[in-house]
Amino acid sequence: MDSEITIIGAGVIGLAIAERVTEEYKNVYMVEKHPVFGQETSSRNSEVIHAGIYYPQGSLKSKLCIEGKWLLYEYCRKYDIPFNNCGKLIVATSDQEINVIEGIRDNAIRNGVDDLEILNREQIARLEPNIFALKALFSPSTGVLDTHSLMKRFETNILNNGGSIAYGSEVTGVRAFDGGYEITLQDADRQSFCFTSRIVINSAGLTSDKISAMAGIADENLRIYFCKGEYFRINPPKNKLISRLVYPVPHHNMEGIGIHVTIDMGGGVKLGPDVTYLDGNICDYSVTPSKKEAFWKSASRFLPFLSPEDISPEMAGIRPKIQKPGDPIRDFYIMEENGRGLPGFINLIGMESPGLTSSIAIANYVMRLIRNSKIIG
Ligand SMILES: Cc1cc2nc3c(=O)[nH]c(=O)nc-3n(C[C@H](O)[C@H](O)[C@H](O)COP(=O)(O)OP(=O)(O)OC[C@H]3O[C@@H](n4cnc5c(N)ncnc54)[C@H](O)[C@@H]3O)c2cc1C
Numbered sequence: 001m002d003s004e005i006t007i008i009g010a011g012v013i014g015l016a017i018a019e020r021v022t023e024e025y026k027n028v029y030m031v032e033k034h035p036v037f038g039q040e041t042s043s044r045n046s047e048v049i050h051a052g053i054y055y056p057q058g059s060l061k062s063k064l065c066i067e068g069k070w071l072l073y074e075y076c077r078k079y080d081i082p083f084n085n086c087g088k089l090i091v092a093t094s095d096q097e098i099n100v101i102e103g104i105r106d107n108a109i110r111n112g113v114d115d116l117e118i119l120n121r122e123q124i125a126r127l128e129p130n131i132f133a134l135k136a137l138f139s140p141s142t143g144v145l146d147t148h149s150l151m152k153r154f155e156t157n158i159l160n161n162g163g164s165i166a167y168g169s170e171v172t173g174v175r176a177f178d179g180g181y182e183i184t185l186q187d188a189d190r191q192s193f194c195f196t197s198r199i200v201i202n203s204a205g206l207t208s209d210k211i212s213a214m215a216g217i218a219d220e221n222l223r224i225y226f227c228k229g230e231y232f233r234i235n236p237p238k239n240k241l242i243s244r245l246v247y248p249v250p251h252h253n254m255e256g257i258g259i260h261v262t263i264d265m266g267g268g269v270k271l272g273p274d275v276t277y278l279d280g281n282i283c284d285y286s287v288t289p290s291k292k293e294a295f296w297k298s299a300s301r302f303l304p305f306l307s308p309e310d311i312s313p314e315m316a317g318i319r320p321k322i323q324k325p326g327d328p329i330r331d332f333y334i335m336e337e338n339g340r341g342l343p344g345f346i347n348l349i350g351m352e353s354p355g356l357t358s359s360i361a362i363a364n365y366v367m368r369l370i371r372n373s374k375i376i377g
Pocket of ligand 1: 009012034037038045050172208273316354356
């Protein structure tokens with residue numbers, strides 16, 4: 001066998017997994033179609049370390065997010081990765097929304113997030129004097145981090161642990177045989193070559209459903225729907241008027257958690273992301289300038305100082321959703337596909353938010369799947 005473990009996809013989740021497995025196993029390969037890591041969803045997100053407030057009780061999203069946030073803070077401290085544990089306010093701007101934030105707090109407590117506090121107007125004004133809110137739910141464990149530095153550290157540790165990373169290598173085929181998998185790659189010059197691996201970890205983000213299909217899994221339930229989120233930035237000097245994350249109350253089916261305010265490590269302040277399902281799963285990262293009015297309207301409910309000319313188009317990311325438009329929230333799909341006759345083939349599909357927050361916890365979870373499979377000693 002050419003390799004023991006192959007990880008497809010060098011986004012933040014694939015890198016976290018590769019770092020973890022190279023601590024215990026030799027002969028680990030990571031393959032990535034782009035020339036460098038993190039060129040897709042992992043560099044097009046809000047960079048928020050989520051507290052784990054909203055997710056359904058008992059779901060992987062809830063468990064891995066809560067476990068992952070503490071692991072991530074610890075990791076950032078250990079390796080000097082820039083982060084800011086700034087906290088987040090979920091703001092109620094009407095009486096109806098006050099009931100909603102109380103419900104959110106109760107769900108969070110059931111999930112084990114017991115540090116949330118409901119603040120009145122005076123308490124809110126002490127934290128964020130420039131926002132409007134009747135009441136707010138304050139989450140002290142929420143924060144932001146520099147995702148690029150995190151991914152760079154994962155990459156460094158993978159290489160120091162003896163792992164290999166093949167950039168510019170696109171997986172075009174996965175064929176199961178007795179005892180392993182034959183993986184076909186195409187390099188930047190369109191040269192194809194094959195190698196074999198005992199275990200394959202599919203962490204291919206937006207195209208993880210395609211990789212799963214290559215291995216022989218035809219399951220409509222695992223089909224990915226591209227769901228775009230666009231951002232506008234708040235231009236200087238108004239970006240200085242906010243120092244924490246500020247979120248409205250979320251939509252009922254959690255397609256997105258509402259146009260919110262996120263700050264980044266460079267002092268930038270973003271509004272977004274919105275939620276638009278894309279037809280035909282095309283990687284369209286354009287930002288629609290005509291959405292300016294809608295973004296401004298949505299945010300000015302709790303940012304009364306904002307005028308339309310204070311915001312400009314910023315960037316977009318695409319969520320790899322396995323829920324169709326309008327369907328209820330789906331959980332992360334993380335599975336060793338032994339039950340489908342593919343022992344040692346581990347699928348990670350639908351790894352949308354809170355995938356970044358959960359990345360280290362996901363890596364530990366995958367490590368347990370590898371051990372339990374007993375395929376390698
Ligand atoms: C708008 C938006 C906001 C978000 N905000 C947050 C947030 O604030 N906090 C949070 O915790 N999470 C957030 N997320 C979610 C988070 O960004 C993702 O969960 C995470 O980045 C997914 O990482 P990944 O490694 O699975 O995927 P990706 O980053 O997409 O990496 C997959 C990799 O696989 C590679 N690949 C694909 N196909 C092949 C192939 N055939 N051969 C070789 N390589 C291949 C790709 O090139 C890519 O590099 C957000 C997501 C979006 C879209």
